[in-house]
Amino acid sequence: MPxxxxxxxxxxxxxxxxxxxxxxxxxxxVKHGELQCFVSxxxxxxxxxxxxxxNAALTFHGVLExxxxxxxxIPFRFPTVLPxxxxxxxxxxxxxxxxxxxxxRLRDVVQMEIKLQFKDSRLLPSLAEPSSSRATDMKxxxxxxxxxxxxxxxxxxxxxxxxxxxxxxxxKGWRQRDSNEGIRCFAxxxxxxxVKFQTQIxxxxxxxxxxxxxxxxxxxxxxxxxx
Amino acid sequence: MEEGPAMSSPKNSILVTDTHSxxxxxxxxxxxxxxxxxxxIRGSIVISLAGVDLVYLGLDVILTSxxxxxxxxxxxxxxxxx
Numbered sequence: 021m022p023x024x025x026x027x028x029x030x031x032x033x034x035x036x037x038x039x040x041x042x043x044x045x046x047x048x049x050v051k052h053g054e055l056q057c058f059v060s061x062x063x064x065x066x067x068x069x070x071x072x073x074x075n076a077a078l079t080f081h082g083v084l085e086x087x088x089x090x091x092x093x094i095p096f097r098f099p100t101v102l103p104x105x106x107x108x109x110x111x112x113x114x115x116x117x118x119x120x121x122x123x124x125r126l127r128d129v130v131q132m133e134i135k136l137q138f139k140d141s142r143l144l145p146s147l148a149e150p151s152s153s154r155a156t157d158m159k160x161x162x163x164x165x166x167x168x169x170x171x172x173x174x175x176x177x178x179x180x181x182x183x184x185x186x187x188x189x190x191x192k193g194w195r196q197r198d199s200n201e202g203i204r205c206f207a208x209x210x211x212x213x214x215v216k217f218q219t220q221i222x223x224x225x226x227x228x229x230x231x232x233x234x235x236x237x238x239x240x241x242x243x244x245x246x247x
Numbered sequence: 248m249e250e251g252p253a254m255s256s257p258k259n260s261i262l263v264t265d266t267h268s269x270x271x272x273x274x275x276x277x278x279x280x281x282x283x284x285x286x287x288i289r290g291s292i293v294i295s296l297a298g299v300d301l302v303y304l305g306l307d308v309i310l311t312s313x314x315x316x317x318x319x320x321x322x323x324x325x326x327x328x329x
Contacts, residue, residue, distance in 0.1 A: 081280070232262070
């Protein structure tokens with residue numbers, strides 16, 4: 021019987037789960053040792069049509085969110101479907117030590133995410149854009165182009181550093197990575213400090229051409245592995 | 248857990264978005280997280296696109312298909328609350 025898997029928690033966590041999940045299927049726990057995985061079983065192959073996809077993804081998120089409000093979770097990507105329960109048990113057994121350690125470490129923390137980018141939403145400046153030092157009918161040289169890219173990247177990195185510094189007191193961890201649009205920053209924050217973190221991060225003033233958006237709290241999926 | 252305030256930035260400071268607001272930005276944030284964050288294991292799924300079932304493709308392949316499909320679906324996301 022196929023199983024759509026939502027997330028893994030500690031069995032010690034007393035969790036109230038939504039009655040139904042994706043496609044109206046019941047949500048239940050499959051336990052193995054000190055871990056439990058929340059799943060929906062289906063007597064037939066789990067099928068999600070293109071038109072239902074967005075709603076199914078949002079329902080999936082709703083289940084995760086409800087559980088995440090109560091305890092730390094290790095979420096699966098949507099949609100992850102395993103053909104039978106033994107495959108899930110085997111997976112949980114294989115990752116038991118790693119996941120137990122992560123859930124213990126992340127028990128009282130959440131992940132806040134900052135998307136930092138230029139307002140023009142282009143990481144790479146246009147080749148057609150002339151520099152001020154050149155005639156307007158001339159395109160910048162390759163060197164100028166690369167210098168522009170480097171300057172923009174450095175500007176983003178400085179802003180990310182400022183953000184990190186500003187909320188250092190409220191963060192238990194920080195990770196960041198480049199994206200197509202700019203830099204994505206992930207802060208590990210205690211559940212009880214989320215509002216303080218949000219307030220603190222808003223005190224940072226960005227350069228005029230930069231844009232940053234904070235979202236969360238999310239499950240600490242960027243911090244599952246210790247650095 | 249504390250509920251975060253939904254607020255806009257007074258000048259050029261950080262915009263704090265509320266994932267419960269239901270607006271387009273928060274919706275895309277949620278879809279981004281559901282599809283791109285979290286553990287990936289190999290599995291299988293039946294997904295129907297344009298009335299055609301794609302049966303038991305590897306999950307890695309399916310995830311790519313869904314991301315592509317979502318790009319189209321996101322164009323249908325209402326501009327106001329969903």
